[in-house]
Amino acid sequence: MPTTAPPAAHAFTDVTASDSTLRRFLHGLPGVDTVGLEARAAALGTRSIKTTAKAYAIDLAISMVDLTTLEGADTPGKVRALGAKAVHPDPTDRTAPTTAAVCVYPDMVAAAKEAVAGSGVLVASVATAFPAGRAALDVKLADVRDAVAAGADEIDMVIDRGAFLAGRYLKVYDEIVAVKEASGAARLKVIFETGELSTYDNIRRASWLGMLAGADFIKTSTGKVAVNATPANTLLMLEAVRDFRAQTGIQVGVKPAGGIRTTKDAVKFLVLVNETAGTDWLDNHWFRFGASSLLNDLLMQRQKLATGRYSGPDYVTVD
Template identity: 80%
Template structure:
């Protein structure tokens, strides 16, 4: 796909609401048919046995293993952390996941359970998943997560403000949350299913990156439409073009609805063919998932032993 990198300096883009609107609405429109056709075509690529084994391990190492339920308990979080650190107890060569993602009140529990593993603790914040709260509440939520030990914060944008065209308000909120994160990395959730159009997703991607996002994330996993190959491809184009324009690399995290190894490998093909192999690293690409790990482990066992064990042979989250 052709680059969408703007041919103008970005220094003055965020000085006013009018300037930001002019910039965002000046981005090239998205060819929806072309985008979906390319995503579908890349999804047909075949990955052979040796490369498949490497890709499965890479996908495991990119997972943000997630539990975001009202019924979460300290015991459930500790169990999830143990699984993330040793996904397959029968095969210690299986890589650990990238992070464990929990609500802020479970961060201390996760941090203690993961001590010495090198696995990051990610916390959702800013009134996740709806984001319907005053900015002071969102910032307090972020600071609480960081104070508890979160290495990464996943925030949600104010979709109401964005869809109303109040772009500077959204920009300023992201920059405020970024400041509240301190040393923690910030993942900005766009909630693509609520943005509805590809043009809006492209604008939101650029807005989040201009505001300092370390990652842009497709979705909360709590709405009807979450990550899709097409909307993830669009975000990969955005981070590629943003680096071309600014020199700064930003990660991408598809979340919600990615449940099988086959699906995960399709996303890795999208990364390689769109952004390039610089993004084929847990530092720059993540899967937000809860059930994906189980299928990756089953496929890994099949490649290793020649037998498909089935779901009863992997631990239940």
């Protein structure tokens, strides 16, 4: 299976030598056909999944969820409860798969690690002055190191959107490289906040910039703005990781986050993965959902397939 590698290991090292070479490369990427992109995303969203295929898709989607709490009112007790749900999403049915990870702020990593110990559920932590990313680099790196020291398996960083939109691509690149180094063995997810990037061309450029800098995952959004993951922006990022692997041999994951609430939504995204990047990405090592509210609907649909009855939201735990 292809694996991620440091930026120096791939064929694009020269394009990151200076601001001008990086800008020339990113602006030389093919322009996005907006109408074609949105039409393809809409067409793939009409695919119908039934019976055993639907049961498979539901369990796969559950296993891809990053169960998340990122609120100022988070407490160790809330995080422990979230961890327990990640390990046993449906306490009445131990055949339900675990989620991929729980995602918390750095100061809650230790509580999350304790809650999921021995289960295989990973602990992800947002860092780098999430969600705005407005802090000095040394503050961002300290945030990352604190999370890693507490045991985080994954780091979710936000890019400096102001620098990106101002065309200061090398600054964004250098920050990602620095955060990747500070993350050590933890896998790095790079969040673009696609709703603030304005254009599909910018999303394509951000995707390549993140991958060039060594991202293990590229992620649409923080979930904290009005426009988050959409089928079209996720399709565009899936095309980017597919093309990047074709040219470098390096596989990078994709994580749509925010706004994915129903099983129907999740299945649409899985179809996008299968039809765009391919089956190598149909695994929680390479694809995730940042959508905690999604899990309850997946569990209700799973119960309906098993029992023939729709149990309703009162029969699943509240996040």
